[in-house]
Amino acid sequence: MCICVDCHWVERCQAYHAVERQHGVQHLSEDPDFCPTAPRIHVQVMSLEGDQVGVEWDVRACASFQSEPGRWSRLRPGERVPA
Numbered sequence: 001m002c003i004c005v006d007c008h009w010v011e012r013c014q015a016y017h018a019v020e021r022q023h024g025v026q027h028l029s030e031d032p033d034f035c036p037t038a039p040r041i042h043v044q045v046m047s048l049e050g051d052q053v054g055v056e057w058d059v060r061a062c063a064s065f066q067s068e069p070g071r072w073s074r075l076r077p078g079e080r081v082p083a
Contacts, residue, residue, distance in 0.1 A: 002016075003060060004019065005081055009066060011028035013034050018057075042057070
């Protein structure tokens with residue numbers, strides 16, 4: 001799971017914005033202004049039905065991570081947290 005969902009910077013973060021773009025989901029911010037230090041993005045390639053291939057992107061570590069549990073959920077109340 002992406003650590004960004006519990007990070008103070010999630011809606012302003014350029015790394016999370018890139019992850020959103022790769023997942024093809026609506027951005028929390030169209031113009032993020034926070035450049036994180038040393039984000040480590042884990043990319044997993046997986047087989048799907050019908051000989052399809054899926055790619056999962058998650059930030060697993062980041063020197064700028066500032067814990068704020070539930071931050072993403074407060075920005076998008078009622079929506080399912082991305083997994």
